[in-house]
Amino acid sequence: MKKVLVVEDETTIRNLYKEELIDEGYEVITAADGVEGYELFKKEQPDLITIDLKMPNMNGIELLDKIRREDKIIPIIIYSAYGEFTQNFSTWAADEYLVKSSDLSEFKAKVKELIFGKQH
Secondary structure, eight states: OOEEEEEOSOHHHHHHHHHHHHHTTOEEEEESSHHHHHHHHHHHOOSEEEEOSSOSSSOHHHHHHHHHHHOSSSOEEEEESOGGGGGOGGGGGSSEEEEOOSOOHHHHHHHHHHHHOTTO
C-alpha cells in the first residue's frame, strides 16, 4: 500500500484529505505543520507528500526546501489556497502546484498520477 504524507495546519481540511485518500486506497499519515511534517518524512518514508504553504512553525516553502535537499525524487504536491505562489521560484521544486478546491477530484487524480504514473 502506497503511503501519503499530508502536511496541513487546518484540522478539518487535514482530516478531509486523509479520509478521501484512505478511500482511494492509500495509507495516510498527517502532520499539522512543517516541523512535524519533516519529522514524519524522515521517519515514515512516504511515497508522496502534499504540503500546504501557510503553516505555523515551518511554512510549506521551507519544508519543501528541506525535503528536496535530502530527496530529489519523492513526488511533492503543493496544495494551497493561495494561487499567487505559483510564480514563486521556491515552489518550482514541487512536482505539482494545485490551488485548493472543494472538488478533490483533481487532487486525487494528481496523487494517483504522481505515485503510479500516467498509465493508471
